[in-house]
Amino acid sequence: MDELISKKEVLEKYGISYGALYRWKRMGLIPEAWFLRKSTVTGQETFFRRDQICPRVELILSRKEQTSLENLAVELEGERQEKRQVRKVILEDRFSRREYLVENLKCALLTDGEQEISILEYLQEVSL
Numbered sequence: 001m002d003e004l005i006s007k008k009e010v011l012e013k014y015g016i017s018y019g020a021l022y023r024w025k026r027m028g029l030i031p032e033a034w035f036l037r038k039s040t041v042t043g044q045e046t047f048f049r050r051d052q053i054c055p056r057v058e059l060i061l062s063r064k065e066q067t068s069l070e071n072l073a074v075e076l077e078g079e080r081q082e083k084r085q086v087r088k089v090i091l092e093d094r095f096s097r098r099e100y101l102v103e104n105l106k107c108a109l110l111t112d113g114e115q116e117i118s119i120l121e122y123l124q125e126v127s128l
Contacts, residue, residue, distance in 0.1 A: 004036070005053060007046040014057050027073045029060055033103055036121060 011018060024030045034056075036047045063072055087102045108120040 003050055004047040005050045007035075007048070010048060010053055010057065013054075014061060016057070016061075024060060024069070027069055028077055029069065029073050030056060031103075 005013075007018075007021070010016075011021065021030070025032065025035070030053070034048050034052055036049070037044055038047055060069070060072065067075075089100045089102060089105065089108065091098050091100070105120055108118065110117045110119050
């Protein structure tokens, strides 16, 4: 799990508050898809890919004095739109076909009897 960092570690490492992190998420500075929820022995915790979240938090902290967070969000959204490839999950059965944008998915599970395996993390990785 070295490639992942917990939300708590991010907050401590950069000295930011829980409120600031979620404000940045609402503003689009940190994409929803980066918030990975995982079961742990203490319950469910949020993790991030270290190679995504650390550079982004450092960018936000370094730029917030020079530009407004709103302007930074617009700038980052523009970069995402330029790089973005639209990735979809297509589900088809004998009656219909449905398409979902990967970025809009909240949950994607593969079930095997009683076991549920989340495939959303993989889908989000290939869509970023």
